[in-house]
Amino acid sequence: MSIEALPVLSEQSPGITVSRRSPLSVLPALVRDPLQALPPEVYREPLVYSRVASRERVFLLDPVLIQEALVRNADALSKGEDVRRALGPALGQGLLTADGAHWRWQRQSVAPAFRHEKLVGLLPAMISAAERTRDRWLGMGSGATVRIGHEMMRTTFDIIVETMMSGPGGIDVVRVERGITDYLKPTGWIFALSILNAPEWVPYPGRSRARAATSYLRSAITGMIAERRRGGDGREDLVALLLGAADPETGRVMTDEEIADNLLTFITAGHETTALGLAWTLLLLSHHPEHEARVLSEIDAVTGGGPVRPEHVSELTYTRQVFSEAMRLYPPAPVITRTATRAFPLGGFMVPEGAVIVVPIHAVHHHAALWEEPERFDPRRFAPEQAKGRHRYAYMPFGAGPRICIGSAFAQMEALAILAVVLKAVRLRPKSGSMPAPVMKVTLRPRADAEMLVEGRS
Secondary structure, eight states, X not given: OOXXXXXXXXXXXXXXXXXXXXXXXXXXXXXXXXXXXXXXXXXXXXEEEEEETTEEEEEEOSHHHHHIIIXXXXXXXXXXXXHHHHHHHHHTTSTTTOOHHHHHHHHHHHGGGGOHHHHHTTHHHHHHHHHHHHHHHHHHOTTXXXXXXXXXXXXXXXXXXXXXXXXXXXXXXXXXXXXXXXXXXXXXXXXXXXXXXXXXXXXXXXXXXXXXXXXXXXXXXXXXXXXXXXXXXXXXXXXXXXXXXXXXXXXXXXXXXXXXXXXXXXXXXXXHHHHHHHHHHHHHHHHOHHXXXXXXXXXXXXXXXXXXXXXXXXXXXXXXXXXXXXXXXXXXXXXXXXXXXXXXXXXXXXXXXXXXXXEOHHHHHTOTTTSSSTTSOOGGGGSHHHHXXXXXXXXXXXXXXXXXXTTHHHHHHHHHHHHHHHHHHEEEEESXXXXXOEEEESXXXXXXXXXXXXXXXX
């Protein structure tokens, strides 16, 4: 059958699971936690069609369909209105939010900063940042309490500014972290108002704090960029790369605002997602001592009982499996959305122009058809022999297709370095007998920042 003859995907399409939920049930859930607004069918069906407030949404759970949409038909999809309204005010038109040619030339511009040989050279800075966290915890004394999400945010922010910006300069690290939280907190309201096609001026709780956070974040970064333009200090980092970037087709260079867009993207998306992956990993290990013991044994064997060095990180195979399994259970970016800019074929149907494609990564990672006992923490799922037979789009902690996170290798290397340094010296114990509930605020956070008890290892 030719593409032109394919039937248009709709709620009348045969064999399609349709979720029929009223706006009165979906919108309040979106405000509280967008994850709770997902149709329950997404955890067991391959494709779910939904229409809320005249907005068509196609939820994709089958890895084959996900690949067909996000890879083969990537040029028919844009980031869409939801992403623009939620993230645009802070991140402008950086890598995470831009589309088309503007996205492509920015991606080309920053790619050299994420080559493997460049990342390996950043490992000493990653290890040093982890050692500062370790020493700070040990200095608190046995039995001290830490807020693990906050601590991992602080550590990964330290790494981002050291490796990508050659130091924080005049940026207030604590205020940046608080600003990111203030900005993300009311995003459920933004998603709900976007579905209703409400004007962007409509007020909502938390809007003024989010705007103040955006104002500070952008002013701090643009001030640093202006200082670097004047300085010409010869540093070789992401800032220098962006300052010297030029579009290969037009020759134009990035404005200060465009550089700020991309730096804010790496600061917010880069440090936040890795920090959350680490927080969930440490929480899971504290509740599963048998896996923690195996990680410790591996770290000891790889390091020979000495300090963690850059060459050790690539050898931490089981530790990598643990981090991968933590991001399966708690994917830091739990939902991908795209909007169809034109009709395209998908699974024997034509997706109409304007439809919103949703890939709920959290549901894919917990899908009953893709994972055996999906709620169970089992790092063995990512042993080479098991991972080899799995469809590559059944596991997407860093997204999929051309828009896959450019910093995925950086994040994994950073996470392993932090885990090795911290776990080698510190035992973390949960203050609660159960894992904290997750909540989606663009990223997947513990509903309350979980507290953990710190003890030095003998």
